[in-house]
Amino acid sequence: MANILVVDDELGIRDLLSEILNDEGHSVDLAENATQARAARAGSSYDLVLLDIWMPDTDGVSLLKEWATGGVLTMPVIMMSGHATIDTAVEATRIGAFSFLEKPITLQKLLKAVEQGLARNAAHHAAPVAAVQAPAAAPADAPFTQVPVITALSGVETGPHSHQGFDLDRPLREARDGFEKAYFEFHLAREGGSMTRVAEKTGLERTHLYRKLRQLGVDLGRGKRA
The missing domain is CATH 3.40.50.2300 (Response regulator)
Incomplete structure (x- = not known):
C-alpha cells in the first residue's frame, strides 16, 4: 500500500x-x-x-x-x-x-x-x-456504484471480491469451512491484506485469526496482491 x-x-x-x-x-x-x-x-x-x-x-x-x-x-x-x-x-x-x-x-x-x-x-x-484539471461532475442520473458483496447462497457473482455459491449437498462441516474460507478471503481482499483491520471486522483476536486462516488454507498474501 x-x-x-x-x-x-x-x-x-x-x-x-x-x-x-x-x-x-x-x-x-x-x-x-x-x-x-x-x-x-x-x-x-x-x-x-x-x-x-x-x-x-x-x-x-x-x-x-x-x-x-x-x-x-x-x-x-x-x-x-x-x-x-x-x-x-x-x-x-x-x-x-x-x-x-x-x-x-x-x-x-x-x-x-x-x-x-x-x-x-x-x-x-x-x-x-x-x-490543473478538475474532474467533471457526474450526471444527475448517473447510476449508483454498488459495493460487491458475497452471494453465498445464490451462486451469482456480483463483483471482484465475491464468491460463487457453495455446494449445499455436502456435510455441514465441509460446507461451513467453505463459507468461512470465502468469508475471510473477502475481508482480506477488501482490507488490502491488513490482519489488524480484518481482526477488527471479524471480531477475532489476531492470534486466533492467524490460526483460523492457516486451518482453512487461506492464502495470506492474496489480499495484499489484490
Whole structure:
C-alpha cells in the first residue's frame, strides 16, 4: 500500500514496527541511525517516515531540519521519542514534522498516525493534479456504484471480491469451512491484506485469526496482491 521508512536505533522497536506495518500491507525499510536514513532517503522515495528523535550519531530533529533545508522533506514525518520535551516536539513540528508519537507506542495510536500521515501525503500529491484539471461532475442520473458483496447462497457473482455459491449437498462441516474460507478471503481482499483491520471486522483476536486462516488454507498474501 505504501513505502515507509522506520528510523530507530533500538532493534526491538524497529522489528516491532516493521512487523505491524508489514501486516498492514506496507513495504517497510529500516535504518538504525541517521547515516542509514540519509542513504535510504537518497535511494528511495517514501510515502511516510517514522523517525526517532534520540539517536547516537545525529538526532532526529537535526536530520529532519537537514531534509527540510535540502528540499527532500517531501513526505510526512512522524517523530518518535520516550524522553522528548514539549519544546522538542514543538520544534520538530515547526520544522515540518507531521506528528509526534510518545514511546511506548500503542498499536492504536501508531495505526491512526500512519493512516493520517498517508492520507495527508495522498492529498498533497493529488492537489497539483486537481488544480490543473478538475474532474467533471457526474450526471444527475448517473447510476449508483454498488459495493460487491458475497452471494453465498445464490451462486451469482456480483463483483471482484465475491464468491460463487457453495455446494449445499455436502456435510455441514465441509460446507461451513467453505463459507468461512470465502468469508475471510473477502475481508482480506477488501482490507488490502491488513490482519489488524480484518481482526477488527471479524471480531477475532489476531492470534486466533492467524490460526483460523492457516486451518482453512487461506492464502495470506492474496489480499495484499489484490
